[in-house]
Amino acid sequence: MRRLLASALIAATLPGLAVAQDRPSLLDYFSLDVITQRIIQSGIMVLRTQLDLKYSDMSVDLRTGGITMTDVAAWPLPDWDEEGTCEIRVGRVNIRSAALDQPDRLRIKAQLLNSSFPASCLPREARMPLDMAGLTEVKLPRMTIDIDYGIPASDATMRIYADVTDLVVADMTAEFAYIWMDGRRDMENPDPVVFLKSATLALENRGVWAVLKPQMPPPFTGEGAGLVVEGVIGKSLLEEIRGDNPQLTDSMRAFVASVGEAWPAFLASPETLVLETGIEGDEFL
Numbered sequence: 689m690r691r692l693l694a695s696a697l698i699a700a701t702l703p704g705l706a707v708a709q710d711r712p713s714l715l716d717y718f719s720l721d722v723i724t725q726r727i728i729q730s731g732i733m734v735l736r737t738q739l740d741l742k743y744s745d746m747s748v749d750l751r752t753g754g755i756t757m758t759d760v761a762a763w764p765l766p767d768w769d770e771e772g773t774c775e776i777r778v779g780r781v782n783i784r785s786a787a788l789d790q791p792d793r794l795r796i797k798a799q800l801l802n803s804s805f806p807a808s809c810l811p812r813e814a815r816m817p818l819d820m821a822g823l824t825e826v827k828l829p830r831m832t833i834d835i836d837y838g839i840p841a842s843d844a845t846m847r848i849y850a851d852v853t854d855l856v857v858a859d860m861t862a863e864f865a866y867i868w869m870d871g872r873r874d875m876e877n878p879d880p881v882v883f884l885k886s887a888t889l890a891l892e893n894r895g896v897w898a899v900l901k902p903q904m905p906p907p908f909t910g911e912g913a914g915l916v917v918e919g920v921i922g923k924s925l926l927e928e929i930r931g932d933n934p935q936l937t938d939s940m941r942a943f944v945a946s947v948g949e950a951w952p953a954f955l956a957s958p959e960t961l962v963l964e965t966g967i968e969g970d971e972f973l
Contacts, residue, residue, distance in 0.1 A: 918948030
């Protein structure tokens with residue numbers, strides 16, 4: 689009889705135990721992941737005062753410094769989009785930061801997968817390549833932005849990768865010995881302080897050259913095109929140098945010369961164009 693009574697009590701208690709185990713504990717409500725997600729959601733609600741934004745799901749994992757959002761859609765309503773057709777869609781956003789045990793480094797790596805937006809999101813002058821290619825929208829299967837900043841020395845490494853369907857694959861890497869802002873003269877509009885160590889830009893032709901080549905003046909594509917491009921870039925750099933008597937540095941002249949050499953090679957085989965700074969030491973920009 690006692691055994692039967694004990695068995696009945698256990699059977700009656702089991703459903704309640706199962707429900708209790710399914711309920712979140714008090715620690716679940718106050719975990720760092722949940723608190724961080726709440727903070728991010730609050731930031732998103734503030735961001736919605738500037739643009740319409742929605743997503744289907746978000747997950748946060750502080751152990752890996754990761755944030756993931758899926759099915760993101762945004763409507764920024766830029767001034768030139770009079771009809772309000774600009775809609776940015778991203779299938780998946782992965783954001784990674786430095787681990788918690790690396791307090792002296794700030795790292796943000798954002799990866800956007802299956803992104804797209806119509807031409808109306810771009811200013812009118814920037815739509816020309818799309819119009820010439822007969823494209824009405826930009827599709828990016830993958831885009832990655834990776835910034836690694838060291839707090840003690842204010843050094844940084846930056847990489848941007850973008851795969852634009854039917855146009856180009858761009859891969860840019862830059863290494864800075866020092867980078868920050870100088871607000872001593874004007875805190876509202878601080879001046880950038882940048883010491884560049886090296887930079888590389890690789891462009892892989894996926895159709896953009898067939899669009900741009902017919903629109904380029906003959907000097908840029910004919911015999912002696914390297915010297916023409918070298919002169920144009922050198923002039924552009926001089927215009928960016930401050931002072932009464934601007935002069936190109938040795939590193940700048942080396943970069944301009946490298947472009948002059950790389951351009952004819954690209955014209956002969958328009959597949960990949962690689963540009964490098966060739967800086968020796970640190971260059972103040």
